[in-house]
Amino acid sequence: MLFIGIDLGTSACKFLLVDEQGTVKSVVSEAYEVEYPQPGWSQQNPAAWLDAVRRGIPRLLDGQDASEVCAIGCGGQMHGLVALDAHNDVIRPAILWNDGRTSAEVSYLNETIGAENILSYTGNIAFAGFTAPKLLWVRKHEPENFKRIAHVMLPKDYVNFWLTGAYVSDPSDASGTLLFDVAHRTWSEEMLEICGLQKSWLPQVYESYQPVGTLRAEVAQELGLPTHTVVAAGAGDNAAAALGCGVIGPGTMNVSLGTSGTVFIPTDTFVSGVGDKIHSFCHADGKWHLMGCILSAASCNAWWAQDILHTKDIAAEQVSICRENVQKDQPFFLPYLMGERTPHNDTSARGAFMGLSMSTSRSDMTRAVLEGVAFAVRDSVEIARSMGVNPSTSMVCGGGARSDIWLEMLADILDVSLVRPATEQGPGMGGAMLGAIAAGVFTSPEACAQAMVTGEQTSFQPKQELYERYNERYKLWRDLYPALSPICKTMIQ
Incomplete structure (x- = not known):
C-alpha cells in the first residue's frame, strides 16, 4: 500500500509517495508565488494550490503503481483565510499566516474585548497571524466581500474540499484561527458572535487522522488515482511535521527551521493560562501541545x-x-x-x-x-x-x-x-501518516510513528x-x- 503526503507550504507544495514502512518512493515539488501588495502584507491565490496538486500528483505517480495508493493526507500552512461564496468561488486572495495588516483588529480583540476574555474563550490571545483578526479586517475594509462569505476555510481545508467536496477541518489547524475552543476541541460560540460569523460558515471538525471522504470521481480521473482513495482530515503544518518526526506525547519536542521557526512541545492535557505567552493548541495525535512561533x-x-x-x-x-x-x-x-x-x-x-x-x-x-x-x-x-x-x-x-x-x-x-531524522520530510510525512491511519492501516498515531518513523539519525550535543x-x-x-x-x-x- 502507498500513501500520498501533501506539504502545502508558503512558497511551494511538496508531495511524497510513502509505503507503510515509511520508505519514500517519490518526491516532487511545485512552486507558486506569494503576493506582497503592501509592506507587511502577504497573500496568495488559492487556485495556485489546486494547480500545484493537479501538476504535482501525476508527476509523483510517474513510474509508480497508482492503484496501490489508498490514502492522502495534507499538512498545510496555518492561519490563512480562505473565504468562499455560496457558489464555492474564492472571494479574495487568501490572507496568509505571516500577514501583518491586522494590528488594529488584534488590539481590538486583546484590549477592547479583553485578552483575558479571549483567552478564556479560545485558550490563546489574539495574534496578527490568526484567522479571526483577518475576518474582522475584511469586515471593516472589504464589507462587500464580507457579505458574500458562505464558507471560511484554512488552506489545507480548501485543498481537501477540492479533493472530496467536504467542508472539513481538524483541531490542530482550527486552533490557530482564534475561533476555536482549544480545551474542548470545538468552535467557540463567543468568538463567532464577536466576529459576526455564522456557525454554518465554518467546517465540520474531525480529528486529524480521521477519514473525511474519498476522491470525487472527476478529481480521481484527473490525478490518476482510484476513486476509493481515502482523504484524511489532515493537520496544520507544525503538528504534521511533529508527527512526521515521531514527536508524540510528553517529554518530546520538535524545533522546525522552515520559512518560519517553531518550537513544538506535546502535552497529554490542555495547558491553560499560557496562551498569552506561547500558543496552546491541539495536536494531530488527538491531544495537545505548546508552540512558540x-x-x-x-x-x-x-x-x-x-x-x-x-x-x-x-x-x-x-x-x-x-x-x-x-x-x-x-x-x-x-x-x-x-x-x-x-x-x-x-x-x-x-x-x-x-x-x-x-x-x-x-x-x-x-x-x-x-x-x-x-x-x-x-x-x-x-x-x-x-x-x-x-x-x-x-x-x-x-x-x-x-x-x-x-x-x-x-x-x-x-x-x-x-x-x-535520516529522512526529514516534515509535514508531508506527517500527512502521509495521517492518511495511513485514516485508511485503517494503523490503529493510532503512536503505532503509525513506530512503524513509519525509522532510519539512522544524526545527533548534535550541546x-x-x-x-x-x-x-x-x-x-x-x-x-x-x-x-x-x-x-x-x-x-x-
Whole structure:
C-alpha cells in the first residue's frame, strides 16, 4: 500500500509517495508565488494550490503503481483565510499566516474585548497571524466581500474540499484561527458572535487522522488515482511535521527551521493560562501541545544570502564559521523581518544588525543571522521552562536543519540535544501518516510513528562551555528588542 503526503507550504507544495514502512518512493515539488501588495502584507491565490496538486500528483505517480495508493493526507500552512461564496468561488486572495495588516483588529480583540476574555474563550490571545483578526479586517475594509462569505476555510481545508467536496477541518489547524475552543476541541460560540460569523460558515471538525471522504470521481480521473482513495482530515503544518518526526506525547519536542521557526512541545492535557505567552493548541495525535512561533527563521538566512549577498550557495557562506568561536564583540542580529509573534506579538518589529565595526566580516554577519534565529527559538523554550516544561532532547526539521553548523549552534544555545531524522520530510510525512491511519492501516498515531518513523539519525550535543558563553550573549540580545521597538513603531507609522 502507498500513501500520498501533501506539504502545502508558503512558497511551494511538496508531495511524497510513502509505503507503510515509511520508505519514500517519490518526491516532487511545485512552486507558486506569494503576493506582497503592501509592506507587511502577504497573500496568495488559492487556485495556485489546486494547480500545484493537479501538476504535482501525476508527476509523483510517474513510474509508480497508482492503484496501490489508498490514502492522502495534507499538512498545510496555518492561519490563512480562505473565504468562499455560496457558489464555492474564492472571494479574495487568501490572507496568509505571516500577514501583518491586522494590528488594529488584534488590539481590538486583546484590549477592547479583553485578552483575558479571549483567552478564556479560545485558550490563546489574539495574534496578527490568526484567522479571526483577518475576518474582522475584511469586515471593516472589504464589507462587500464580507457579505458574500458562505464558507471560511484554512488552506489545507480548501485543498481537501477540492479533493472530496467536504467542508472539513481538524483541531490542530482550527486552533490557530482564534475561533476555536482549544480545551474542548470545538468552535467557540463567543468568538463567532464577536466576529459576526455564522456557525454554518465554518467546517465540520474531525480529528486529524480521521477519514473525511474519498476522491470525487472527476478529481480521481484527473490525478490518476482510484476513486476509493481515502482523504484524511489532515493537520496544520507544525503538528504534521511533529508527527512526521515521531514527536508524540510528553517529554518530546520538535524545533522546525522552515520559512518560519517553531518550537513544538506535546502535552497529554490542555495547558491553560499560557496562551498569552506561547500558543496552546491541539495536536494531530488527538491531544495537545505548546508552540512558540517566530515568523522568520530559515527565510532570514535565505534573505541574507540571496537578496543581500546575491548568492544561492547558502552552504558555502557557512563554511568558515567555527563553532567554538563565540566572542563577546561579535555582531548581533534581530530576525524580525516580518514582525514577530512569540514572544512579542508585534507586527511593527523589524530586523536589525547591531555591533558592527570595521573588523566585522561577511562570515561574522552570516554567523549573526544564524545565531539571531537560534536566540529567537530560545525565547520560546525559555517560556516553556518557566512553566516547568524542560525537554532535554528535541527533533529538528525544516530546510534550515540541513545545516550542521546551525544545529551545533542551536544545541549550544538551547542546551538541548538535537536529533535530525535520516529522512526529514516534515509535514508531508506527517500527512502521509495521517492518511495511513485514516485508511485503517494503523490503529493510532503512536503505532503509525513506530512503524513509519525509522532510519539512522544524526545527533548534535550541546557543549556546556559554549552554552555558558552564549548565555551572556543571549542576555544582551534580549535587550535589543525593547530598545529598538519604539524606533520600529515610528518607522512604519
